[in-house]
Amino acid sequence: MEQEQILILDFGGQYKQLIARRIRECSVYCEILPHTTPIEALIERHPKGIVLTGGPDSVNEPDSPTYTANLFRLGVPILGICYGAQWMAKTLGGAVEKADVSEYGHANLWIDAADSALLRGVPAQTSCWMSHTDRITEIPDGFCITAHTEHCPVAAMEDAKRRLYGVQFHPEVVHTPDGATMLHHFVREICGCEGSWRMSAFAQTQIDALRNQIGGSRVLLGLSGGVDSAVAAALLSKAIGKQLVCVFVDHGLLRKDEGDEVEAVFGQGGGFELRFVRVQAQERFYQALRGVTDPERKRKIIGEQFVRVFEEEARKLGAIDYLAQGTIYPDVIESGVGGAVIKSHHNVGGLPKNVSFRGIIEPLRPLFKDEVRAVGLELGLPASMVYRQPFPGPGIGVRIVGEITPEKVRIVQEADAIFREELTRASIDVSKGQFFAALTNLQSVGVMGDARTYASAVVLRAVMTDDFMTARAARLPYELLDTTMNRIINEVRGVNRVFYDLTSKPPATIELE
Numbered sequence: 001m002e003q004e005q006i007l008i009l010d011f012g013g014q015y016k017q018l019i020a021r022r023i024r025e026c027s028v029y030c031e032i033l034p035h036t037t038p039i040e041a042l043i044e045r046h047p048k049g050i051v052l053t054g055g056p057d058s059v060n061e062p063d064s065p066t067y068t069a070n071l072f073r074l075g076v077p078i079l080g081i082c083y084g085a086q087w088m089a090k091t092l093g094g095a096v097e098k099a100d101v102s103e104y105g106h107a108n109l110w111i112d113a114a115d116s117a118l119l120r121g122v123p124a125q126t127s128c129w130m131s132h133t134d135r136i137t138e139i140p141d142g143f144c145i146t147a148h149t150e151h152c153p154v155a156a157m158e159d160a161k162r163r164l165y166g167v168q169f170h171p172e173v174v175h176t177p178d179g180a181t182m183l184h185h186f187v188r189e190i191c192g193c194e195g196s197w198r199m200s201a202f203a204q205t206q207i208d209a210l211r212n213q214i215g216g217s218r219v220l221l222g223l224s225g226g227v228d229s230a231v232a233a234a235l236l237s238k239a240i241g242k243q244l245v246c247v248f249v250d251h252g253l254l255r256k257d258e259g260d261e262v263e264a265v266f267g268q269g270g271g272f273e274l275r276f277v278r279v280q281a282q283e284r285f286y287q288a289l290r291g292v293t294d295p296e297r298k299r300k301i302i303g304e305q306f307v308r309v310f311e312e313e314a315r316k317l318g319a320i321d322y323l324a325q326g327t328i329y330p331d332v333i334e335s336g337v338g339g340a341v342i343k344s345h346h347n348v349g350g351l352p353k354n355v356s357f358r359g360i361i362e363p364l365r366p367l368f369k370d371e372v373r374a375v376g377l378e379l380g381l382p383a384s385m386v387y388r389q390p391f392p393g394p395g396i397g398v399r400i401v402g403e404i405t406p407e408k409v410r411i412v413q414e415a416d417a418i419f420r421e422e423l424t425r426a427s428i429d430v431s432k433g434q435f436f437a438a439l440t441n442l443q444s445v446g447v448m449g450d451a452r453t454y455a456s457a458v459v460l461r462a463v464m465t466d467d468f469m470t471a472r473a474a475r476l477p478y479e480l481l482d483t484t485m486n487r488i489i490n491e492v493r494g495v496n497r498v499f500y501d502l503t504s505k506p507p508a509t510i511e512l513e
């Protein structure tokens with residue numbers, strides 16, 4: 001049976017990823033396509049509905065993004081958002097003009113048509129999130145106005161007969177409190193989607209598809225210990241068993257016991273059929289990093305060594321047909337829809353150059369992070385692995401200021417393990433941020449057991465963030481910080497001070513290197 005789907009045509013909108021999220025939350029599969037996608041390609045996919053995104057341009061500019069008007073002859077329900085709505089209005093014979101007042105942010109929204117299939121059940125007065133300069137001044141024939149704001153006479157319009165809808169505001173953002181309801185109405189009622197998108201079904205379909213695609217070939221996957229490569233490994237293992245070779249490079253910069261945890265899941269007796277190779281490359285990395293203090297140089301060395309070790313292992317394995325990667329949908333969107341992706345997290349130094357293979361396999365490419373997690377649980381991965389915090393590719397290497405030594409790695413690993421234990425004990429939700437210990441290059445005087453010490457200072461870093469682009473220090477309970485500090489001082493040799501980093505990003509970064 002064909003997967004029912006909604007297609008999102010991208011006119012350059014900054015919230016396109018959110019639109020896709022909201023639609024998937026209605027249990028409906030959707031994908032974002034660039035507005036340069038030929039209409040034939042759209043038709044081939046038999047979408048149940050189409051959403052036109054917003055965008056930064058003005059439809060009245062000559063070079064602004066556009067699409068063939070034949071789109072409206074497909075008979076498929078269409079929802080235009082912001083620029084998408086303006087383009088719909090203009091293309092169908094209405095008018096769009098520059099408004100006297102730009103509307104940004106919160107606006108009161110009055111519903112003018114309570115019987116609208118899109119707006120049904122929404123309070124007569126609600127609010128919405130606006131971000132526009134142009135506005136629709138004339139609606140096309142067959143349309144009616146279904147909502148307005150103070151500065152925007154056409155905040156929503158529709159031609160129910162042709163199932164064409166336009167909204168000037170952004171229903172996909174949380175600041176439009178009834179936005180999710182409107183999107184639900186659009187995909188489930190107007191487009192008639194049943195809501196059949198389930199992770200269990202995805203896993204089974206994907207396993208069958210992988211089996212067909214790969215046949216008797218061999219696949220190589222680099223395991224990082226992170227969620228994405230682990231779920232990719234689990235899926236491939238179910239599909240092709242021992243034809244899958246997973247190489248796990250232990251670069252000596254992992255969190256405490258992480259290498260063993262990965263081996264427990266994917267190694268002998270772990271319940272997944274595959275060939276697991278753990279490369280103990282710690283010494284080699286430490287050697288290459290000796291005496292290096294510059295953060296960028298350290299990253300470069302870690303990346304280069306990683307690729308070299310990976311290539312050496314690949315060569316030992318003989319002919320490999322496919323290289324698998326744990327690319328997920330946000331990676332695809334961030335690198336430009338439809339473009340090639342090299343996931344740095346899994347290929348710390350880029351793709352291996354000296355391994356030849358026929359193609360790349362990316363079994364998680366259509367999924368968002370929480371969907372990847374759901375698939376992981378579905379396939380029997382332990383929750384501790386599925387819900388683990390994000391961890392940078394270069395690992396603890398970016399959590400040590402100055403030269404990296406095995407001794408410093410030990411300090412960070414132990415302090416970090418204590419911090420994570422205490423966070424768990426205090427039931428702190430770590431899912432919306434990053435929480436870890438790092439090591440400064442400060443050595444200072446202390447006193448322990450009546451003796452003078454000259455030892456290191458550990459930093460506890462705990463930030464809350466939505467997108468990892470900006471972040472704020474978490475307001476952790478003082479008791480938790482106090483207990484963590486005490487335990488680190490008492491249990492981790494070589495530490496006599498513990499700081500809590502209050503700095504936000506910007507001006508700091510999340511990591512400390």
Ligand code: XMP
Binds near residue numbers: 344434510
């Ligand atoms: P910064 O420190 O730049 O980090 O504020 C932002 C987010 O990116 C992660 N990060 C990395 N992730 N490879 C990765 O896969 C890397 O080289 C890398 N460097 C930073 C960092 O942990 C944070 O979540």
